[in-house]
Amino acid sequence: MNTTNISESKVKSLIEIAVQKHQSGQKDEAELLDKTEVAEILELAVQQQRDNSLVEAELLYIQVLEKQPDNPEALYGLGMLAQQIGQPQTAEQWLSAASQVQPDSVKTWFSLGNLRLAQEQFSEAEKAYRQALVLLPNSLPIYNNLGYTLQQQGLFEEAINYYQKALELKPDFIEAEVSLGNALHAQGKLSSNQQMHYAQLNNQLGIARKKALDLKNAITCHKQAIALKPDLLEAHYNLGLALQAQGQLEEAIASYQRTLELNPNYGEAYLNLGKIYQQQNNLTEAISAYQQGLKLINPHYAKALAATQALENTDEIPVTPLYPQGEVQIGKYYFPLIPPVSETGDKRPFWSVVIPAYQRTDYLLECLVSVLAEWSGTEEMEILVIDDASTPPLYQLVNAIGRGIVRYYRNPQNLRQQGTWNAGVSNSRGLWIHLLHDDDYVLPGFYTRLKQSLEGCPDSVGAAFTGYENINETREITFRQQLYGTYKGIVSDLLLYVGVANPLNPPAVVIRRTTYERLGGYHPELTSTLDWEIYKRIATFYDWWYEPEILVHYRVHSQSMRTELSLSGDRVASIRRSIEISESYLPADLCVKITAQSRKHYFINCLADTEIPLEAGHLTGAFRTLEEILKIDRSAESLAQLFAWLRTDIATPLRDEIAFRLISLPLNN
Structure with missing residues (x-):
């Protein structure tokens, strides 16, 4: 979302009314009676904004202003919302109005300072920070940010004074220590050992800033680390990560290449180069970088890849085996039968990773690589790609990265999402099945951590899920879900959540194969939300296991099926x-x-x-x-x-x- 529901003229009108109302000092009877209702609406608006439901939050804030035109919390909330969606001028208007209505609000002045600092309006940011400091003396964040605005204006001694004040209050305040070191470095006052110390601190802070989605400052920190210590390997790699996340791809490539000059066996740098080449639609370079990275980080893959050199090349494309149709009745409805695994005498793998794919090549390689990075042999995991009659087939692309490991099938005709999912589950042999969208990917540890938990869990557990994050086309994290917080274990009340709405995403969910065999597959009528329906079905009859860590990324983009x-x-x-x-x-x-x-x-x-x-x-x-x-x-x-x-x-x-x-x-x- 990068626009609001209200026009610029409406924003100005609401702000004028708010300021006039505050200056008049009058409260009508109806407004006084609405206090409880307004408080409830505000609470809901804040919650919606926290959940990234920004359209709903904005509508609720406007409802508050319609009842109380000079409500400072609504003005402040709209200011933060505008900043959140990249509208700094509108944010400035809302926050300035909030500061007039409630001039003793520290958070409003501090947020105004941060907004102006982000726009490099250093003198204006300084004014806002000084006003906040008058209201709340000895504040660590205000000291640090005020010092930084002064440093950007060349006022080093005054800036150093504020950094030192912050460190007197909290000696391990890394932001102030980094800022102090950078200011001293700019004045040429650091020894070689001190430069190394502050380079590592800058790199550490850069990692923290990136994790907080503050990419601009993360990049600044890593560049400063390199300025202090030009051969600091970790700083070059982390700079590449931050630049890549911000979409500065050529600069990121240069950072990864410098990383590989310092350490040619840095497998993760190759993998990230592969992601960039894939994003640039340079699939040849992407495949080469991915293969090199996988060989360095996963010896099982390196061994399997070497073995494929002796395999005979074939142009014959395997057709998806389709099973006889049958049905399972649950409630008043019928669901496709998932047949049990035929006994062959071979040991069944613990995991079946089923990747349905159709037409898109944008993200399929990255999805496969994320799984192959954790692959530890066919006895542990089988990987199936089910191509839903793509034109041209995705056979060559899948084989380029997974030949000899990944089993590829192509549907004889387009079965759509529900048919392809059911075909993938029916052809799987693993004890647990993971359906992974071709545009999503798992994070390191997904299969290892889940297996450790699920190996000994009782039969009452029919499925499991992890924490996950939504990302957009540029890999920016837009949403984070950890439904049960840091709790780890069996949950028997998931139905109270999933019955109302879907808090899960398919890439974060694994389902026991016997669960499918008992309850059936995905309903053929549902073109969307078929995952939500089966989660409700499973939660009605089974317990779930919850693994709290963020272990998967779900990609939301303009070409996704949800958008269509x-x-x-x-x-x-x-x-x-x-x-x-x-x-x-x-x-x-x-x-x-x-x-x-x-x-x-x-x-x-x-x-x-x-x-x-x-x-x-x-x-x-x-x-x-x-x-x-x-x-x-x-x-x-x-x-x-x-x-x-x-x-x-x-x-x-x-x-x-x-x-x-x-x-x-x-x-x-």
Whole structure:
């Protein structure tokens, strides 16, 4: 999201009203009566913003201002939201208004300073930080940031004074120590040993800044580390990571190449070069870099790759074996039968990693590499790629990186997502199955950690899931999910969450094969949310295992199937259908409550989804989405939210079309 639901003129109007209201000092009776309601709306807005549901958060903040035009928390929240979506000028307007309405707010002045600092408005940032420091003396972050703004203006001695004040209060405050070292280095006051010390500190802080998604400062830290110690290997590699995350690909390539000059056996540098070449659609270079990196970090892969040199090349493309159709009844609905594994005498692998693929080549190599990096032999893991009749076939691309290890099949005709998933599960032999989208990837330790937990778990556990992060096309983390926090173990109440909405993503989930054999596969009617429906089915009959670490990345991008299904309205139709299906098998004592909560949740969720076809000019898809939303929930509360949304600027085309259709209706005599 990089735009807001309200126009620039509306922003200015709301700010003028807020300032005038505050200056008048008057509170009308209705406004005083709304205090409790406003507090509840604000709490919900903050939660939505924390969950990255920014459209919903913005609408809620505006509702607050409509009731209390000079509410400082709503003004502040809108300022932080605007900054979050990359609208610094709008953020400045909201935060400045908040500072006028509540001039004794430290967080508002500090946030204004940070905003101006990010825009390199150093003198203005200094003013905001000094105002914050008056309100909250001896604040470590304010001391450090004020010192940095002074340093950027060439005021080194005053900057050093503030860094030292911060370190007097907290001697291990790394940000201030790094800033102090950099200021002393700029003045030529560091010895060789001190330069090494501060280079390592800069590198350490850069890693922390990148983890906090502050790429600009991460890059600055790593460059400063290199300036202090030009042959610091880790700084060059970490600089490459930060530059790559920010999309500065050529600079990242240079950093990785410098890393390999310092250490030719740095396998991770090759793997990251492979990701960049893949992003640049230079698949030949990507394959070469990936192979070199995998050989260096995984001896099992190196051995298997050497063995493939003796294999005979063949152009024959294996066809996916399709099993006889059968059904399993759960509740009132029937699901495709998943046949048990035929006994061959061979030991079954613990893992079956099934990667469905169709047409896209953008991310498939990266997905395969993430699995191959953890592959430790065929007795431990089988890897299947199920190509859903891509044209041209993906056979050569898969073989280029996984020949002799990855089993490739191509469907005889396009089976769509649900058919391909069922075909992959049916052809698997592992005890546990991991369905991994071709545009997602696992992080190091995914299979190792899960196996350690699942090997001894009871049969009551039918599936497991890990923490995960959503990333966008440039690998920026946009969302993080750790449903049970740091808890690790069996969870028996997942149905209370997954029954209402889907908190999981397929790449973070593994399912026991016998679970599929008992409950069936993916419902053939669902073009979307088929994963959510099966999670509800499993949670109704089984416990789940939860592994808290972030061990997988789920990619959200413009070419994803979700975007395509949202444009047509199919996603919302599948959500509605999934609610109807699960209503037939949910436990009797929970069914009514869970279903009602689910309808309410997805009404709000899918209302935001309507903006996808609207922004694409796809009015038919927007209308279908709206129709399906009204089938999900028609309660008075939901209809009120619909009418509020229809008043927003983004809904104008849909609102106009509704009015036109009403006017065009024939009149009854």
